[in-house]
Amino acid sequence: MIQAVLQEVRPVLLADGGDVELYDLEGDIVKVVLKGACGSCESSTATLKNAIEVRLRERVLSNLVVEAVA
Numbered sequence: 040m041i042q043a044v045l046q047e048v049r050p051v052l053l054a055d056g057g058d059v060e061l062y063d064l065e066g067d068i069v070k071v072v073l074k075g076a077c078g079s080c081e082s083s084t085a086t087l088k089n090a091i092e093v094r095l096r097e098r099v100l101s102n103l104v105v106e107a108v109a
Contacts, residue, residue: 040099041069048090052077059091062108069095069105083107 045059052058057077063070071091077083084107092105 041095044094044098045071045091048094051090052086055080057086067100067102067104069103070108071105072109073107 041061041064045061049059052075055077056075057080058074059077060072060074061069062072069092071087072078073080073083073087077086080086087105087107092103095103095105
């Protein structure tokens with residue numbers, strides 16, 4: 040289910056020259072790698088929390104936390 044949600048947000052990221060990849064899942068923590076423009080963008084934290092985390096909480100589990108790894 041997590042992969043399906045990432046697939047939903049991926050086109051928006053790709054349009055801006057970025058991408059996201061699932062790195063790991065540790066309990067309620069979803070670890071992702073932000074790639075391309077998303078990896079160095081000033082708005083990457085907003086994208087992570089406001090786009091990816093919100094969608095995952097709506098569709099998968101309400102207490103999930105998303106973290107970016109380098």
